[in-house]
Amino acid sequence: MSMKFETTLDTLLNASSTASRFAEKRANLPVLGCILITAEGSRLILRATNVECGVEIVIPAKVATEGTVAVPASVLAGFLGNARGKVVSANLVGEVLKVETERANASIKTLPHDDFPVLPRVSAEHSFKIKSGDLVRAIRSVAYCASLSAIKPELQSVLLYGDAGKLTAVATDSFRLAEKQVPLRAGGNVPELLLPARNAAELMRILDTVSAEVELYYNDNQLSVQTDGVYYTSRLLDGAFPNYRQILPKSFSTEAVVLREDMSSALKSLSIFADKFAQVSLSLDTAKKSMFLSSRNPDVGEQISTVKASIQGDSVAVSFNGRYLADSLQAVAGDSVRLHSNGPGKALLIKDAGDDSFLYLAMPMNR
């Protein structure tokens, strides 16, 4: 076995640190903890997968001897991350990959690559086009709501579906729910796709660096996207996302508009005083035209914050997990938010006051 190439340190570092996020650290199969590097023509192909999602990155390189090698991802990315200089060269001798940078030489033990799986390809049959920034925004606005529990896998994922020129992203952990709509460029009707939240986060990081329009291909089980130099693919969950539209309240007894910044900074400082359940009581006082937020921890003390608000409807007081409220605000782009309540024990609906594309539903604490 032999292989020899030379490339710029920066590109190889970027590619291998991206790929290493896809490698499975504690895999049954040791080769899944590796990055598979293939040198051919005038390019390098780096592949990594944890069998849930996978990535393939192509970078330019000066290839002296073509070949393939599986290198432990953490070792390679860790070494390159601390290296200096512009150029890196690598030479495979037997089972050892010798990597040379300006100031350091490393010999990395490699693994047999026969067991490294192929990355699934998705046929071009079904696809949609979207501005990558929009898709990133959609996922970022909702993904934090996905459940961490493995009991209901469908709640561990981000739901994507598209119709009428809009792509909708939804996630919920059954205590709160977020929905964001962004414009679709092409591909009209997209059926419900359940993208595991972890994989959605990786997709977001990959698309974050791309400014152009991207095309996503999907079938019943797999979703993939090709940007310049990076191919990403993820498994889709089969399973039914709950029919959440049914539980969105239609009418409200109280509506309030507050400045996002005011509420957000109040919640931040309230978190200092919150108890271990992060309980924050929220009360909307119609007469005083104010929203009062308070938290109390017997060991620390308590705080009450007043936020000016324009309120219509009945005065109301409900307790929430403060983090759930704060989470929603970071997804709001406008300067003010609209709160809709139906009284104690009912969910609070939070919207961007100037923009209907985002909504957030938080359930109260029942004490």
Added chain:
Amino acid sequence: MTTTKELWENALVELELTISKPNFNTWFRDTHIVRVEDGTVALGVPSQFARDWLSTKFHKDILRSLRTLSDSVRTVEYVISRGPKRNSEEVRTVPPPVTELPLEAVHQKSNLNPRFTFSTFVVGPFNELAHAAAQAVVRKPGIAYNPLLVYGPTGLGKTHLIQAIGNHFRVSAPERKVFYVTSEKFSMDYVSSLQAGKVQSFKEKYRQYDLLIMDDVQFLAGRDKIKEEFFHLFNYLHDGNKQLVFSSDQHPNVIQNLEDRLKSRFNAGMIVSVTPPDHQSRLAIIRTKAAAHNFILADEVLEYLATTIEGNVRELEGALNTLMIQFEMRGQPLTINDAKTLLRGAGSAQKKAVSVQEVVKIIANFYGVEEGSIYEKTRRKEVVRPRQVIMFLLREDFRISFPTIGEKLGGRDHTTVIHSCDKIKNDLRQDSVLNNELHQIRLMLK
């Protein structure tokens, strides 16, 4: 004809030998045969990753192993399928619970024994309060008495009662999740989740319930890690207004090695005791149990059972079962004498050697009369009753003959003893105070 399941299991055994273990575990987990048609085996795999890799890398091995097992197999195709175990979930139609979005209800196994319901639960003075508390819990779960703790000695229907709460709840609120667990099972679950490194899913499993019933919580005492886990679980559910129901063989305050924080939490709800049933309740219990099996007993025999087997309902049930089997074998009604022979040695009859003097001393003490006066010829009322009780107990529990009893208690005639025993036996039927007294005396004699 082997089923497709067996076919695949056998094929897996063979494949496991030819393929390295890591590879096998990574790619063959969650695979199954979806169908077999015209020599084509459709193999269900969990993802496209698995499909692509199995078909490029292991297709030959799979085909070979299937063909050695079944000649009719010509080819294998791969389909992505999650396997048969996942059911589609029903949509919730009832009003939402408070802290969760009403997304859907997943029916979980509740671990309850459907045999234990309120309708088969015999209510008597001994368990009236516990029953009433249980009913209140069923009407207002999470609000009325939370937690509810039922305590009392073994075999008095604690498990029956707390499971009845669960069964009732399951019917009245089918969308809610009920779970019954013994503290032993809870501990084992915790330990195995620790070993498997799945503590998080253990926590989640128990935190999802709307009604958690835990039997025999006294066994939690002394196990620090488990107590701590239980403590957090308790807080979580209690704060979420989820109903908690417990049983224990002692009042929590007297359980050894139980932290004060747990005791105080038990005390925050409702603690009710079940005491051993009185004579009337025992009769009622035997009647109900017999009726449940369509088993008819002579009143005499019922009476005998209720009198001889005291305290423990489980023992009553056991005695009844013995009689039932005999009845079925013989095919003719049992007489009181049959019952007596069959149940010899059953019941709470004392076989421990206790001297007559000791019995006299204990009972005299109990009634607050001088020990000496029992042996005297006095017929003062406050002495006569204790003396009769002594005779009754010596006869019933210690099987001492009438003449001997008479002789030991100051040289009385055996007919006096017979009369005393009958008197107490009769009084026992209506006098609940006397019943109680006897019960306590018997406890002291044990």
